Amino acid sequence: MNLLATFxxxxxxxxxxxxxxxxxxxxxxxxxxxPLLFAPPSSIIAMFGELIASGELLAxxxxxxxxxxxxxxxxxxxGIPMGVLMGAWPRFGDILQPYLYAIxxxxxVVVVPLIIVWFGIGFEARLFLVFFWTAIAISVNTAQGxxxxxxxxxxxxxxxxVGRYQMARHVLIPGAVPFVISGLRIGxxxxxxxxxxxxxxLQIVGxxxxxxxxxxxxxPAKMLCxxxxxxxxxxxxVTTLDMLEARFQVWRNDSN
Amino acid sequence: xxxxxxxxxxxxxxxxxxxxxxxWEVAAQLFDKPLLLPPVxxxxxxxxxxxxxxxxxxxxxxSIFLLIVGLLVAIVIGFVFGTIIARxxxxxxxxxxxxxALFVTPTIALVPLVLVWFGFGFTGRVLVVVLAAVVPILxxxxxxxxxxxxxxxxxARSFGVKGEIPLLFTVRLRAALPVLMAGLRLAAGxxxxxxxxxxxxxxxxxxGGLIKSYGAVFRTxxxxxxxxxxxxxxxxxxxxxxxxxxxxxxx
Numbered sequence: 296m297n298l299l300a301t302f303x304x305x306x307x308x309x310x311x312x313x314x315x316x317x318x319x320x321x322x323x324x325x326x327x328x329x330p331l332l333f334a335p336p337s338s339i340i341a342m343f344g345e346l347i348a349s350g351e352l353l354a355x356x357x358x359x360x361x362x363x364x365x366x367x368x369x370x371x372x373x374g375i376p377m378g379v380l381m382g383a384w385p386r387f388g389d390i391l392q393p394y395l396y397a398i399x400x401x402x403x404v405v406v407v408p409l410i411i412v413w414f415g416i417g418f419e420a421r422l423f424l425v426f427f428w429t430a431i432a433i434s435v436n437t438a439q440g441x442x443x444x445x446x447x448x449x450x451x452x453x454x455x456x457v458g459r460y461q462m463a464r465h466v467l468i469p470g471a472v473p474f475v476i477s478g479l480r481i482g483x484x485x486x487x488x489x490x491x492x493x494x495x496x497l498q499i500v501g502x503x504x505x506x507x508x509x510x511x512x513x514x515p516a517k518m519l520c521x522x523x524x525x526x527x528x529x530x531x532x533v534t535t536l537d538m539l540e541a542r543f544q545v546w547r548n549d550s551n
Numbered sequence: 552x553x554x555x556x557x558x559x560x561x562x563x564x565x566x567x568x569x570x571x572x573x574x575w576e577v578a579a580q581l582f583d584k585p586l587l588l589p590p591v592x593x594x595x596x597x598x599x600x601x602x603x604x605x606x607x608x609x610x611x612x613x614s615i616f617l618l619i620v621g622l623l624v625a626i627v628i629g630f631v632f633g634t635i636i637a638r639x640x641x642x643x644x645x646x647x648x649x650x651x652a653l654f655v656t657p658t659i660a661l662v663p664l665v666l667v668w669f670g671f672g673f674t675g676r677v678l679v680v681v682l683a684a685v686v687p688i689l690x691x692x693x694x695x696x697x698x699x700x701x702x703x704x705x706x707a708r709s710f711g712v713k714g715e716i717p718l719l720f721t722v723r724l725r726a727a728l729p730v731l732m733a734g735l736r737l738a739a740g741x742x743x744x745x746x747x748x749x750x751x752x753x754x755x756x757x758x759g760g761l762i763k764s765y766g767a768v769f770r771t772x773x774x775x776x777x778x779x780x781x782x783x784x785x786x787x788x789x790x791x792x793x794x795x796x797x798x799x800x801x802x
């Protein structure tokens with residue numbers, strides 16, 4: 296118990312100590328460097344206050360979240376049924392897999408020229424950047440989950456002559472859930488990067504837009520504010536889904 | 552559910568690709584808007600043109616060089632910090648938050664900062680690849696070394712392997728190899744993305760620059776023709792590492 300207490304306190308005070316050291320050093324170095332190139336923490340905090348007071352940061356975050364959530368929800372709605380189809384008809388899944396894999400492993404920054412000719416540089420284009428890659432992540436993982444139904448449970452269920460509905464309700468769906476959640480997490484990571492790419496390269500709006508405009512105005516403090524908000528947002532979303540994934544991990548069976 | 556053999560699956564996939572490409576060709580010819588959807592034949596012509604003009608080879612060479620240098624630097628940094636984090640709880644709690652933050656921050660959001668601080672020269676481009684790739688390597692080194700099997704280390708000790716450094720190289724690293732390869736595979740995928748980001752955002756060069764400059768003049772056929780080798784590069788790299796990884800699964 297005593298050991299646990301010290302361990303717990305160590306995981307609290309060490310990160311704080313290191314943060315203080317890093318911020319202190321950053322501040323000292325930052326003050327001696329040209330402010331057009333480098334920003335000490337004090338000026339970042341001042342800039343953060345300014346951006347909050349003017350409402351600029353909140354407005355930008357709102358725009359980012361709109362595209363992010365709408366694209367993500369559409370990806371879930373399209374991705375899960377697609378994945379179920381691919382898993383239930385392995386032949387269909389096998390035929391589709393190479394394309395999805397190829398698209399998924401293509402860096403999105405190089406697809407930007409194609410997206411511009413297809414969707415322009417407006418909201419639809421940004422939405423597509425979020426939606427498409429997220430939907431692929433979700434559908435591929437869902438398909439894997441549907442395919443990886445535990446054979447021992449299937450056997451038991453068959454020997455009890457359960458119906459189609461019961462098979463789906465008690466064996467197939469619980470078996471697929473952990474995979475679907477993995478897909479939701481991987482998809483969320485993709486969605487966050489997608490929304491930022493759209494805002495930096497297509498329509499200069501939102502948090503990504505702040506980074507782009509601040510970099511052309513040589514305002515590193517403003518850039519870092521937007522980066523920090525993106526990092527915090529991403530951490531919250533990904534950790535939440537991570538915890539969900541860990542919770543359902545016990546249902547998973549990767550042995551086959 | 553009848554499971555198909557590998558050969559049958561391959562056959563289905565080949566038929567699928569042939570069908571897909573012919574539908575694409577016919578649709579594109581009927582649709583006749585090469586800006587939006589160039590026919591497959593035009594893309595292949597563009598690809599051939601890029602190959603014989605040497606443009607593609609030069610660009611690929613430049614990209615692969617950047618990729619390799621970036622990955623090597625990421626491996627060195629990831630190895631050093633991963634080892635420190637694995638061997639010391641204090642270092643873990645002091646350093647881990649920064650690497651976790653780096654992992655969740657989209658690399659692309661950091662690129663303007665790299666541009667301001669390091670310029671668009673080779674250093675800046677390598678740094679973007681490193682930022683993208685270093686964390687998976689570091690985490691895999693840290694977790695692989697932390698979970699080193701105690702019995703193997705005892706055996707090695709009793710056979711006279713003394714000291715932390717020899718133990719690291721004779722036992723810990725070898726035991727961790729499958730985990731390290733998994734980290735490297737993840738890192739390679741991210742490094743390709745970092746490379747593309749660096750080449751399109753910092754300074755037009757390599758395959759990323761090729762794609763962007765053809766995109767700027769709306770030659771969609773050439774854009775497709777230059778995206779293709781880039782995707783292929785990423786797929787080959789990641790699946791190659793995955794193949795080695797599966798071979799190493801002895802533990």
